[in-house]
Amino acid sequence: MTTKTATTDLQTILDNTTVHYNLSVPMLVEEAVKRGEAILSNTGALSVTTGKYTGRSPKDKFIVRDAITENQVAWGPVNAPFEQAKFDRLYNKALEYLKTKQELFVFDGFAGADVEYRLPIRVVNEYAWQNQFVHQLFIRPTEAELKDHLPQFTVIGVPNCVADPAVDGTNSETYILISFEKRVVLIGGTHYAGEMKKSIFSVMNFLLPGRGVMPMHCSANIGQAGDVALFFGLSGTGKTTLSADPNRQLIGDDEHGWSDNGVFNFEGGCYAKTIKLSAAGEPEIWNAIRFGTVLENVVVDQETGAADYDSAALTENTRAAYPLDFIPGAVFPSVGGHPNVIVFLTADATGTLPPIAQLTKEQAMYYFLSGYTSKLAGTERGVTEPEATFSTCFGAPFLPLQPTVYAELLGKKIEEHNSKVYLVNTGWTGGAYGTGSRMKLSYTRAMVTAAIEGRLGEVEFVTDPIFGLSIPTAVKGVPAHVLNPRNTWEDKAAYDQAALGLAGRFVKNFEKFGSVSEAIKSAAPRTAL
Template sequence: MNSLTVSSEIVELLKGSNILQQPSVPVLVEKVLKRGEGILTASGAVCAETGKYTGRSPKDKFTVEEASVKDKIDWGSNQPISEEKFNNLYDKVLRHLKEKDELFVFNGFAGADHRHRLPIQVINEYAWHNLFAHQLFIRPTEEELRTHEAEFTILSAPTFQADPIVDGTNSETFIIISFEQRVVLIGGTEYAGEMKKSIFSVMNYLLPENNVLSMHCSANVGYEGDVALFFGLSGTGKTTLSADPNRRLIGDDEHGWSANGVFNIEGGCYAKTIGLTREKEPQIYDAIRFGSVLENVVLDHDSRIPDYANNSLTENTRAAYPLQAIENIVDPSIAGHPHTIIFLTADAFGVLPPISKLSKEQAMYHFLSGYTSKLAGTERGITSPEATFSTCFGSPFLPLPATVYAEMLGKKIDEHNVQVFLVNTGWTGGEYGTGQRMKLSYTRAMIQAALEGELNNVETYTTKVFGLNIPVHVPGVPDDVLIPRKSWADQDAFMVKAQELSAKFRNNFKKFAGVSSDIEVLGGPKM
């Protein structure tokens, strides 16, 4: 079959009388309400619940072990499934969808840069899932729609459940990518985020093949054209710190970096809403209106006003809305090469500096490490802070070996003379429970100084354990806050914690045995 066209089976499916091609937002909202898939909130958004699964199911994600990709995929981080098992499941899902009264089809794109975008189509059993796809992916113009030919298809069948014994899955749920058949097969889960992240995984395979670095980060640009990237895991402040009234948002989660600059992969945002208030995050709060989708948010029974503080369904409550629903954006979501990269971490051990300048080797080391802390109480069984590492700040979505992405990043840092900073939004003056969380005002001041180039040529102090270069002065931040050791009352206790965290970094980095020794020796902590 032609690798750039959809399969004959999908073509046949799309001929069915149950197909609604490219339904508008009002039509989809009507369908959601009529079919009982969700309810309307006071602001006009649709609110739906995802049942058993309120987040991604990483243990149920597979890549088909096909000849053209077999030697490229990092099977240490990606689960294989045979072509035979996939084809059998593929046929079952197609039969399941054909029997539905209605199917909803969205045609659009992933990738704002026309030179690197992927035409996609999403075929949904649920109207609210199709509304989600409409808001999260890039919507075509009328002219683009007339000539649109999908090169990748999502088949989403949440009510179809796999038989693990017969189908070779780990549970009733499955998220399977076939790069040869250009299909993403999703079943057994109603969590809409699987669609978004599956296409991101696809782009993480396809873009590097075209010498484009794919990145799990947010991006914004100053009014003088200076681009900044923000990498960070959940809880590090990525969304909060990249939302700057003095800078325009390129995108909040997924980007590509080509020879021409940075571009957003998506057409919308998928924001966490737990604890959301207009005072704290007015852009997100006001974007949740007609056409937006709320996931697992509890509503007041009578007023239909969302209770964003209520976590009875999940902590992972979400809102999906188009980028155009917020002000101060770049449209289309394309900008130049980054001037500054910020790696965010929330270090609960209290030993990493609040800001430090990174060499290229240190940037590659910390990119590969992707460190932050899980806190006591955030997950069952965690009674004290735990170090967690997610390669390239997006481990679950990387089909290729992590070093492919790290080496591309290193080359781009050299080529464009990018300044890279590690910013700790975690604890100071002691570990979690003893010290205190870094003041947001200090973090904002440090990031502003980094973005404005004020830290490019300043005097620095080098830490003993991690070898990080700390600016000795940052406007708006007390000097004694900048050097972690000085903020601890017990210097011996600080060194013990620093060595403890250093050992965790070194132990985690053992899995990158094939990477250049310079990255570990010059970029990592010292023995």
């Protein structure tokens, strides 16, 4: 089956079904409420629940092994292969399912704000609320662009079309399948809308490096002087929160490319975590939750419509999806120059990494490839408390190519543009998870602001004896003892033991990167004092 045939088969179904093409937000809201898919919160946001799947299902994601992917994809547990014949069977099953639907919803738009590198996409949904989700999170075309829009990738979302693992070759009823030959993403058996955006992110991460573009799982913002800052990190480490700075303009909160032109957002919206959300702590996100926003798995009072952001009754992974223009001062188009500062965010559950440290180029490459953090509760199915993990390039679940492809691109661009790189721990201090406490957001903001404004160049640094990291001795707004994690532990010997344990995990994890230079390997932490 060729790309053309796959597209034609789908188009034939669309031509013979009542299809709502590119509806406006008010019309999608009306459809979602009328069809019983959602209710309105007291701020006008569309509130939905996604049932048993409230996070991504990484073990159910596959890439079809074909002539295009065979020799390019880094096959393994993250990029699991799927046979072409099995994909064809599931694809046809999904098409037969679509034939039974009386109404469908289609969104046509783009991934990528830079017109030189953007990807025209089409998303087909059985739910109005999911179509509103993609309408808000991808880049919406102008009327003129819509007339000439020709999708190069199609996402088919059929939450109620479940797989039979024994017959279909999946791991469960859920499947997220990417076919680069057919230019199709097929998602079924899950109502969690985040799968749609992350699948297209994976597609961009496969396509762009061949064009010299560094795809990045990061947020980005820009200052009044045009200075750009990037924030790398997995879900829950603070990318969205820290990039939504009232003193800076938002480029984007999750997915970007770094080309010879500079940085550009892949998306047209934000997908913010809302657990424990408050107006005082995160006013930009709080004020963005209004008509047009999709609230996902947030507990909402059926009588008053009031959202309870403190409740994790449905999941810790509560979310709000809204367009970029809901954030005051967001940049349009969402592009910027080359980054002056790059921040690697990690939620260290051991409580041993410093809250901020400046990295050499070699250390930046080492920690980028390591991608150390902790998976936080709710971001993936089955994760109920922090789990230490190494997610290569701070985005392993979404990077189909060999990690060194992305690392070499990043290193090249850091050197070309003299970008400063910092490691920031938004995790635990004063002890590990269960003993210590989460780093105060106000402290993290103060440290990040000092780094972005260049004020850390004015202070003295000390070198951590285990991790070899350069730690500032003073940051305005942060108690001095907090800057050195060892000083926050009552039991110093326990800190040393925990830090050496984490260092050992770094070294062991890095053994898989045998082909990197000795200079990068030498940035490893010490495993003995």
